[in-house]
Every structure is written in C-alpha cells, then in structure tokens.
Amino acid sequence: xxxxxxxxxxxxxxxxxxxxxxxxxxxxxxxxxxxxxxxxxxxxxxxxxxxxxxxxxxxxxxxxxxxxxxxxxxxxxxxxxxxxxxxxxxxxxxxxxxxxxxxxxxxxxxxxxxxxxxxxxxxxxxxxxxxxxxxxxxxxxxxxxxxxxxxxxxxxxxxxxxxxxxxxxxxxxxxxxxxxxxxxxxxxxxxxxxxxxxxxxxxxxxxxxxxxxxxxxxxxxxxxxxxxxxxxxxxxxxxxxxxxxxxxxxxxxxxxxxx
Numbered sequence: 621x622x623x624x625x626x627x628x629x630x631x632x633x634x635x636x637x638x639x640x641x642x643x644x645x646x647x648x649x650x651x652x653x654x655x656x657x658x659x660x661x662x663x664x665x666x667x668x669x670x671x672x673x674x675x676x677x678x679x680x681x682x683x684x685x686x687x688x689x690x691x692x693x694x695x696x697x698x699x700x701x702x703x704x705x706x707x708x709x710x711x712x713x714x715x716x717x718x719x720x721x722x723x724x725x726x727x728x729x730x731x732x733x734x735x736x737x738x739x740x741x742x743x744x745x746x747x748x749x750x751x752x753x754x755x756x757x758x759x760x761x762x763x764x765x766x767x768x769x770x771x772x773x774x775x776x777x778x779x780x781x782x783x784x785x786x787x788x789x790x791x792x793x794x795x796x797x798x799x800x801x802x803x804x805x806x807x808x809x810x811x812x813x814x815x816x817x818x819x820x821x822x823x824x825x826x827x828x829x830x831x832x833x834x835x836x837x838x839x840x841x842x843x844x845x846x847x848x849x850x851x852x853x854x855x856x857x858x859x860x861x862x863x864x865x866x867x868x869x870x871x872x873x874x875x876x877x878x879x
Contacts, residue, residue: 621653621656621657621660622653622656622657623639623649623653624638624639624640624647624649624650624653625637625638625639625650625653625654625656625657626639626657627657627660627661629664629666629667631814631817632666632667632668632669632814632817633667633668633669633670633671633810633813633814633817634661634664634667634669634670634671635670635671635672635673635810636654636657636658636661636670636671636672636673636710637673637674637675638650638672638673638674638675638679638680639675641675642677642678643678643680643681643682643724644674644675644678644679644680644681644729645680645681645682645683645684645685646680646682646683646684646728646729646732647683647684647687648684648687648699648702648703650684651702651703651706651707652702652706654706654707654709654710654732655705655706655709658706658709658710658712658713659709661713661715662712662713662714662715665821665878667715668715668716668816668817668819668821668878669715669716669717669718669813669814669816669817670713670715670716670717670718670813671717671718671719671720671806671809671810671813672710672717672718672719672720672732672733672735672736673719673720673806673809674720674721674722674723674725674729675722676722676803676806677722677723678722678723678724678729679719679720679721679722679723679724679725679729679732679733679745680724680725680726680728680729680732681724681726681727681729682726682727682728682729682750683703683727683728683759683760685754700759703728703759703760704760704761707731707732707735707760707761708735708761710732710735710736711734711735711761711765711832712832714825714828714829715816715821715824715825715828716737716738716813716816716824716828717735717736717737717738717813718736718737718738718739718740718809718810718812718813719732719733719735719736719738719739719740719809720740720805720806720808720809720810721733721739721740721741721742721745721747721796721805722741722742722744722745722802722805722806723742723744723745723746724745724746725741725745725746725747726746726747726748726749726750726784727748727749727750727751727758727762728760730747730748730749730762730766731749731758731760731761731762731765732760733747734761734762734765734766734769735761735765737828738797738798738812739795739796739797739798740796740797740798740799740800740805740808740809740812741787741790741796741798741799741800741805742787742799742800742801742802742803742804742805743787743799743800743801743802744786744787744802745786745787745790745796745799745802745805746784746785746786746787747784747785747786747790747795747796748778748782748783748784748785749762749766749778749779749782750782750784751779751782752779752780752781752782753782757779758779762779763775763779766778766779768835769794769795770793770794770795771794774793787799798812818875818876819876820856820858820859820862820874820876820878821858821876821878821879822853822856822858822878822879823853823856823858823859826849826850826852826853827849829845829849830842830845830846830849833845834846856879857877857879858874858876858877858878858879861874861875861876861877862874862876
C-alpha cells in the first residue's frame with residue numbers, strides 16, 4: 621500500500637505492517653501512511669479485525685528524532701498536530717485492533733501500541749517512554765492513553781524516569797494483555813483478532829466507541845452514549861439474527877452477517 625506501511629488482508633483480518641528497517645522509526649512519512657492505512661481498513665467492510673505489526677525483530681523504537689531535533693516551536697505545532705491525527709486514526713478504527721509487539725516498543729512505538737484494543741508481546745519485548753531523557757514529554761498520546769490503561773501513578777513512574785519495562789512487568793502492570801514466545805507473537809495476535817471476525821460488526825463498533833468515548837466523560841454522559849448505541853443496534857440485521865437465534869436455539873449459536 622505504501623513505502624513504509626503496508627496493508628495485507630487474510631480471512632477478514634488486516635495486518636498494518638510497519639516496514640522501515642532497522643528500527644521502524646516513525647517518520648512523518650510513516651505517520652501519513654499510517655493514517656492512510658487506518659482509513660483503508662476502516663472503510664473496507666470485508667475487514668473485520670486488524671493487527672498492527674512491526675515485524676519479527678522490533679515493533680518501533682520511537683519517533684524519528686533526527687527529523688525533530690532542530691525544529692522550533694511553530695514547526696513542532698504543525699508536526700505534533702499531524703502526529704496526533706495519525707495516531708488517532710489508528711485509535712479510532714471502528715473494529716477490534718491488536719498490536720503484535722516484538723523487540724522494542726519505545727516512545728512513539730509504545731504510544732502506537734496504546735492505540736490498539738489489545739496488546740500481545742514476545743518474551744523479550746521492551747517498552748518505555750524515554751522522552752524525558754531528551755528533555756521533552758511523550759507527544760503522541762503517552763501522557764493520556766497510558767494513565768487510562770495502567771493508572772496515573774504507574775504511568776507517571778514510566779514517564780518521569782524514562783525507564784524500560786520488560787515483558788513480565790508489562791504484563792503485571794496491565795500494559796500488555798498476553799506474553800508469548802518471540803516467534804509466536806504475530807500468530808497469537810492474528811488468532812486473537814480472527815476471533816472477532818464472526819462477531820456482530822456493528823455491535824463491536826458500538827461497544828468500542830461507547831467505551832472509548834465514555835472514558836473521557838462523566839458517568840451520566842457516558843451512560844447516555846451507551847443508551848444511544850444500544851438503541852441504535854435494534855436497527856441492525858445482526859440484532860434480529862442474534863435475538864431470534866437465542867430464542868430458537870439458545871445462546872452462542874447465531875451466525876452474524878455484519879450488518
């Protein structure tokens with residue numbers, strides 16, 4: 621699809637593949653291609669789930685520091701806006717998204733994994749937000765998405781110190797959902813994503829949007845979003861199929877069509 625980001629689809633699962641060896645440094649070009657890839661998988665009905673993958677050796681070791689080092693404040697206002705737009709495009713893909721993490725996921729690489737719904741990593745994976753060591757702070761969602769995932773105190777510890785976290789600690793603090801052997805990361809992430817392909821696509825979309833949007837609101841506003849999505853699903857074909865199947869055959873036997 622792009623020079624640095626490719627999209628391949630197999631049996632309803634799209635793989636967004638970062639391809640900028642050796643470390644997948646997230647350049648402005650890669651950010652633009654990520655945004656385009658997210659738009660493609662969002663707009664393609666046959667794609668039911670997504671895996672974001674950096675390859676067998678590393679996920680992404682961060683943003684391209686060489687591109688940013690000599691920029692000034694007005695320039696970085698524009699750069700940061702584009703960077704946020706790219707990462708938000710991945711975070712708002714209205715389908716289940718799994719990050720398959722090998723090797724390093726540092727800085728912008730870790731922030732990209734935070735845009736996924738689930739994270740599967742290898743035993744030797746390494747995570748961190750080292751921006752403080754460069755005299756800056758995370759700028760692609762780290763100060764916002766990480767505290768929502770692992771809690772503010774743990775997030776502050778990682779951000780303030782810039783320290784690295786191994787796979788075992790990442791699992792313990794809730795930064796990742798599953799740790800597997802290094803050579804099994806992509807297959808494990810793909811199996812997890814494929815498990816959602818037979819589900820009701822509109823209900824999955826609604827659940828993701830209700831959860832993610834509601835996290836930034838007070839309870840009453842979040843409940844209203846839930847109510848609106850819940851009611852709207854009664855206009856879908858999958859709701860009719862699911863409830864009819866439940867009444868006639870019991871739970872868990874519906875065959876959904878994604879509409």
